[in-house]
Amino acid sequence: MSIFDDLQQAIIDGKSPLAKELTEKGLSEGLRPAEFFPNAIIPSMNEVGRRMRECEFFIPEVLIAARAARASTDILRPLLVGDEAVSSAGTVVCGTVKGDLHDIGKNIVAMMLESAGFEIVDLGVDVSPEKVVEAVRQHQANVVAMSALLTTTMVNMKAVIEALASAGLRDQVKVMVGGAPVTEAWARSIGADGYGKDASAAVETARSLLAA
Amino acid sequence: MTEKKNYRIVLQPTHAELTAPAGTSLRDLLFEQGVEFPCGGQGRCRGCRVRVHEGTTEINAAQRERLSAQELANGWRLACQCSVVDNLVIELRQWDAAILADDTAFSFVPREGLGAAVDLGTTTLVAQLVNLATGKVMAVRTALNAQARYGADIMSRLQFATSGGGQATLNHLIRQQIAGLIRQLILLAKVPGSDLRDVVLVGNTVMHHLFCGIDVEPLSHYPFESKELDLQTFRARDLEWDLSDRSVIRFLPCLGGFVGSDILAGILATKLGESRELTGLMDLGTNGEIVVGNRERLFCASTAAGPAFEGARISMGMRAATGAISQAEVKNERLVCHVLGNAAPQGLCGSGLVDVVAAGLEMGAIQESGRLANGAKEWMLAPPVVLTQNDIRELQLAKAAIAAGARILLERSGTSFADLKELYLAGAFGNYIRHASAQRIGLINLPSERIAPAGNTALLGAKLAMFSLDGEDGSYTQLRHRIEHVALKADTNFQDIFVEELTFPSSNHVHS
Secondary structure (H helix, E strand, C coil), X not given: CCHHHHHHHHHHCCCHHHHXXXXXXXXXXXXXXXXXXXXXXXXXXXXXXXXXXXXXXXXXXXXXXXXXXXXHHHHHHHXXXXXXXXXXXXXXXXXXXXXCCCCHHHXXXXXXXXXXXXXXXECCCCECHHHHHHHHHHHCCCEEEEECCCCCCCHHHHHXXXXXXHCCCCCCCEEEEECCCCCHHHHHHCCXXXXXXXXXXXXXXHHHHHHC | CCCCCEEEEEEECCCEEEEEECCCEHHHHHXXXXXXXXCCCXXXXXXXXXXXXXXXXXXXHHHHHHCCHHHHHCCEEEHHHCECCCXXXXXXXXXXXXXXXXXXXXXXXXXXXXXXXXXXCCCEEEEEEEECCCCCEEEEEEEECXXXXXXXXXXXXXXXXXXXXXXXXXXXXXXXXXXXXXXXXXXXXXXXXXXXXXXXXXXXXXXXXXXHCCCCHHHHCCCCCCCCCCCEEEEHHHHCCCCCCCCEEEECCCCECCECHHHHHHXXXXXXXXXXXXXXXXXXXXXXXXXXXXXXXXXXXXXXXXXXXXXXXXXXXXXXXXXXXXEEEEECCEEEEEEHHHCCCCEECHHHHHHHHHHHHHHCCXXXXXXXXXXXXXXXXXXXXXXXXHHHHHHHHHHHHHHHHHHHHHHHCCCCHHHCCEEEEEHHHHHHCCHXXXXXXXXXXXXXXXXXXXXXXXXXXHHHHHXXXXXXXXXXXXXHHCEEECCHHXXXXXXXXXXXCCCCCCCCCCCC
16 A cells, blocks of 8 residues: 555545654655645545445544545645646635524535635634725635535525625625535526535536636 | 224314324324424423323333333323224323423412414424413414425525515515414414414524514625514514514514523523522534523523424435334444434434434444445435435534534533533434434533423423513513623534534543
């Protein structure tokens, strides 16, 4: 088994110290930091996503796997140089909408996207439309990803899309939405570009939106 | 198959008439009529005793243990231990005695007339008519909240209320429905409606606002706080109710956030605010409410458990009615399910769900992570009823919300589960849930002997309030000063603790 295989397994099993140790070992053996992403980090998070979709993994398993992935990427990211560092898959501004404080789903989405190579600007919870507009402008974001867990707050996703439009930024960013009460039909009705049924769908959705 | 013989059962004092096939347990029959079974129908307490005036019923060992020879000779039985084998006329001790059962510490000033106590729940309504001179319950009615068609849980109800004109619809609907219930109570008890003096309503903050006509918009988003929590007083004409103008209708005050007067009433009923020792009250429903404290200080919170405990969002979930698996246990390494109404299994209600998962953990059919063993997608309980992987996930979300809420509340009060002398469990679910199972799945981290089922504390508290209203108006200013509402949704640790509580405790962890 290669170090990459071992690292994949460590991430799936949620073993942070082991993931850290294997990353350091690989680097000391001369593996290039950028190689870790396509060979270990991304495939392991894809596997975590698959297990989540199939109900095999639940929130705790996903979170500890993501934490293990982060133990590895925290070492790798500062070492990326030149082209490697800027060749991120895209910049995503994410947050839980105004009036809503639920952030477990949003955090999983952020971690999934991050391990898939996206640059993440996490605005946290109870995020106003103005804050989203400001972050999109400042970070030249490609994607806005919004979460809501309450039927009473998901209406604020629409407010974000409207705010982006009136700031003249709507054409520059793709908007994707998700969260327990959000449906695909509803996402379409408010003019979102993409919808993820659960956090595991986020990476696919973001990729296909940017490819389009 | 031959048709089972049907028998006729008459309930006193309401004169309600029921028909039931031979073999139907009185527990199932009376539960649907609003009778409560404090020990969950296990024959461990005397809470469900009834007096059989006509007809025969069996006497088993549990009844000989709990009832004296004299009581048995006088026709007293434990309803939970009897099934229908004859036409019966039964007197319901519970409706008769709900207030007077408390005669040690509670004294009331008798006065003329009648009062009605109403527990206005998000899902169900219970109303009782009480003779204010004797404290006796004269009639009881239960109903599903008519607002439920506009959203089963509080958040979807709020969404309907805050979107164009919804609030007025809900306001009108609930006032009409409660007027109807009160009319039925008066008819049932065969008393003049003009004798009705007092109506006391209790319910959570959303129900309070929707009934009283207060804007619910502040409750629909962070920080989920309304400024108008106080006692609301109405005259019959304000509500367009067909009652005497002398009658006063009061909706008791809320405590903060979603925690309303049903919990205030629960504190009155369980005397939490008078206890020297640390005690607690938990009401498990779509919204779980928790109170802990003593006579000096009380802390309360509500936590959104979702509808899993009521059987909703469970693939074969149903309410606790005929055909529901309501209990389950492991016998000889096999799962044995109890089905309400002695009928063919149709689904799973909240208490059954908790039991089944606890049993699954014991049998190794469910892992501590919540995963079904051997990668199974579902578990056959009693054909055709299955438990799916996703059902377990729903239960994990619900129990983690409650367990995390309780942990934070105890931390806030500077205490822990170990310090909790007793935890009262309110509501129908609290009555039916098996305490050992609740502990096994990590819902309540307390041994069974420190958990006490408390019945409908909201209704009992509302009745107590009705009698003490003579002295004061029902605003409970002093008591409310000692109760602090903790906003769990605003607690930054909540989500972390919630995730920690998602898994099931390991078997050697379930504690002592």
